[in-house]
Amino acid sequence: MSGVRVLVGTRKGAFVLTADGKREGWEVNGPHFGGWEIYHVKGSPADPDRLYASQSSGWFGQLIQRSNDGGSTWEPVGNQFQYDGVPGTHQWYDGTPHPWEFARVWHLEPSLTDPDTVLAGVEDAALFRTTDGGQNWHELPGLRGHGSGALWQPGAGGMCLHTIIVDPSDHERIFVAISAAGVFRTDDGGETWRPVNRGLQSEGIPDSDAEVGHCVHRLAMHPSRPDVLYMQKHWDVMRSDDAGESWNEISGDLPTDFGFAIDVHAHEPETVYVVPIKSDSEHFPPDGRLRVYRSRTGGNEWEPLTKGLPQSNCYVNVLRDAMAVDSLDSCGVYFGTTGGQVYASTDAGGTWAPIVRDLPAVLSVEVQTLA
Amino acid sequence: MIRVVLPAHLRTLAHLDREVEIEVVGQPTQRSVIDALEASYPMLQGTLRDPVTKKRRAFVRFFACEDDLSHELPDAPLPEAVATGAEPFFVIGAMAGG
Numbered sequence: 435m436s437g438v439r440v441l442v443g444t445r446k447g448a449f450v451l452t453a454d455g456k457r458e459g460w461e462v463n464g465p466h467f468g469g470w471e472i473y474h475v476k477g478s479p480a481d482p483d484r485l486y487a488s489q490s491s492g493w494f495g496q497l498i499q500r501s502n503d504g505g506s507t508w509e510p511v512g513n514q515f516q517y518d519g520v521p522g523t524h525q526w527y528d529g530t531p532h533p534w535e536f537a538r539v540w541h542l543e544p545s546l547t548d549p550d551t552v553l554a555g556v557e558d559a560a561l562f563r564t565t566d567g568g569q570n571w572h573e574l575p576g577l578r579g580h581g582s583g584a585l586w587q588p589g590a591g592g593m594c595l596h597t598i599i600v601d602p603s604d605h606e607r608i609f610v611a612i613s614a615a616g617v618f619r620t621d622d623g624g625e626t627w628r629p630v631n632r633g634l635q636s637e638g639i640p641d642s643d644a645e646v647g648h649c650v651h652r653l654a655m656h657p658s659r660p661d662v663l664y665m666q667k668h669w670d671v672m673r674s675d676d677a678g679e680s681w682n683e684i685s686g687d688l689p690t691d692f693g694f695a696i697d698v699h700a701h702e703p704e705t706v707y708v709v710p711i712k713s714d715s716e717h718f719p720p721d722g723r724l725r726v727y728r729s730r731t732g733g734n735e736w737e738p739l740t741k742g743l744p745q746s747n748c749y750v751n752v753l754r755d756a757m758a759v760d761s762l763d764s765c766g767v768y769f770g771t772t773g774g775q776v777y778a779s780t781d782a783g784g785t786w787a788p789i790v791r792d793l794p795a796v797l798s799v800e801v802q803t804l805a
Numbered sequence: 806m807i808r809v810v811l812p813a814h815l816r817t818l819a820h821l822d823r824e825v826e827i828e829v830v831g832q833p834t835q836r837s838v839i840d841a842l843e844a845s846y847p848m849l850q851g852t853l854r855d856p857v858t859k860k861r862r863a864f865v866r867f868f869a870c871e872d873d874l875s876h877e878l879p880d881a882p883l884p885e886a887v888a889t890g891a892e893p894f895f896v897i898g899a900m901a902g903g
Contacts, residue, residue, distance in 0.1 A: 469814055493864040493898045494814060494852040510818070510848040514856040536857075 438760050439504065439802040440768055441485065442776055443472035446794035448487055450475075450505040453789075457766055457780045460789045466508060467499065474755055474798045475505075476542050481549040482802050486568060488539040488554075496538050498554075498568050511568035515539070515556055518575035524558065525587035534558045534578075541755060543598035546605065555595030559586060559612040561624065574624040577610065582629060582646040589613035589649045589668070590714075596754055597653045601660040601677075609663065609678060614639075614649035617665070619678050630678030634667065651694045652754040656703035664706050664733070666696040666754070671708055673733050684733025689720050695757035699782060700765040704732040707759075707767060707783060709752040717772075718749035726769070728783050742786035743777065750775070755798035762803060770796025807833050807883075808893035809842060815853075815896065819846040824893060833888050835867060836879040853896060868895040 436455035442448065447465030466472075470489045478484040485501040487508065496515065499508040521534035537557040545551035550567040560578045562571040586593060597611035606623040609630075616631040629646050639647040649668035656662065665672040665681065670691050672681045685691035690710045699705035706729045712720045719725060724743045727736040750773035760766035767783050770776045774793040779786045806826050816823065827841045836859075843850045850856060853865050859879075861867070866875040870884045870892050886892035 468817075491814065493812075493862065495855070495862060496851070497818070497848075513851045516857045 436762060437804045438762070438766060439477070439482075439804055440758075440776065440778075440789065441475035441477065441505070441798075441800040441802070442770055442793065442796060443475050443487070443755075443798035444770075444774070444794035444796050445471055448472040448475050448489075448505075449790070449793060451776065451789050455762060457760075457762075457778060462790055463505065465794075466505070470497075471538075472797065473538060474541050474800075476544055476800045477504075477802045478544040478549040478552075479546050480544070482804060484544070484549040484567075486542045486544060486552055488542055490538040496536070498539065498542075498571075500568050512564070512570050515554070515560075515562055515571050516573070517560060517578070518573040519579075521578075522583065524583060524593060525585060527588060529587070531584070534560075536560075537592060540594045540596045541598055543600065546600060546602060553598050553600075553608070555598050555610060557592045557594040558588075559593050559595040559615060561595060561598070561610060563624070576620070576625050577618060577627045580618075580627045582615070585646050586612060586615035587647065597650070599653055599655050599663075601655075602657045603660050607660070607677070609653060609655075611650040611653050611665075613651065614668075615646050616648040616650055617653065617663075617678050630674075631681070632679065633674075633681030633683075634672065635670070636668065638668075652696050654696045654698045654706070656698040659703045662703065662732075664696050664698060666693050666708055668692065668714060671696065671733065684729070686729070686734030686736055688727055688736050689725075693752075694754040695752050695769060697757045697759055697767070699767075700759045700761040702730070702765075702782075705730050705782070706733060707757065708736075709757070709769065711751060717751045722747050722749060724748040724750065724771075726767070726779075726783055726786075739779075739783040739786070741784065742779075748773075753797055756796050758799050758801040760801045760803045766801065768799050768801055770799045772796065806890045807838055807841075807887060808890055809838065810893045810895045811849075812896060812898040814898065815849060818848055818852070821846070826890075833883045834880045835861075835874065835877065835883065838883065838894055864899040866897045866899055868897055869893070 440451040447468040449464035473488045475487040483504040487499040489497040523531035526532035541555040543553040554562040599609040601607035634648045654664045661677045663674045673684045726739040750771035757769040765782045767779045772795040
């Protein structure tokens, strides 16, 4: 029987939530790594029982944990993330040069075909790869060194590489997104990179349509249409129909186009979900109403989804890596909040119910659809 | 035999009780004690010191015999009472934040 496994990273540990295909009776397992920040947990598409978790602490640094049994047991693997060569400098918040310093792993992206190969997006922004199940990590230096690195600058959360999308039809093509630098694409498996930010407009940088410097919050792609990308930028929801070569705004009738999370329906490539957040100075939903917005037209026309979500006195945030979908026949949509709730919809957003209500602040949500 | 007391998060990570005893060849120093600790418990690598620079992490401190040894040189001898096992070498997570 089919089922789902929801992998939740929080400020104080990881949780594994499981249910059968009905997605009704949930089992909550955790906390794993209690007290540690778990920025991301993700499973291998090639071996769903192989999971990787990014475990970090301001005191004790970065660890990577690996599970071979779907999250029941874990073992620490390699945690040395050494930049290739002399790291150089990027821009600090005030525009002065600042040395590249490793802080943590924000996002782990296991290979579509090999459980031992994983990409890691880190702060300060760079891309690392392991090909031995996490024991050893090596930077893909072509990204940081392609030429614009000295102009990158941190967003409020740090200068993080937070999004990694591998084109399922061409594994040599990879998209990454960095706050605050923008989107970068490789077509040769990570050797060479170039910025793909044409069409983005950003306040807060001297040249609003500069090639780099944009605070991209999240990208999403439907695997059947890898040239179509959706973006939640700091402000603005954007879309590209040409693999990032150009971007167009699709914020349309959203109540606010600030936000973090964005995702695509598993079976409908034109159905997109965002969670509008009031502003960059008030990281909570407008009017205290937690609303997911869905577009069935690939953007511009959005409808609020509210059934089962708090519609008064709700002041949580939904962070960039905290939304995911399953691929069951009736697409499930999941998101976690900084208030510790993980909400699930089993009808593509029509109705929502919390799986759990009182976890630590949720940093990331991933979903595995199990055979 | 050197007695080392680790903070709670690292005891959990290393599957240890409150105190661990480790063997150090020669004069014990911060470096030799941590090297021996990491050799016995590889999961601790990088948690006390940056894995690349080997510098003490900013929020990690070393205490012994009621003194703060955090700013001693890594190769400075540890107090005799630590070397003989009479007193433990404390690894402390600095008290800051939650």
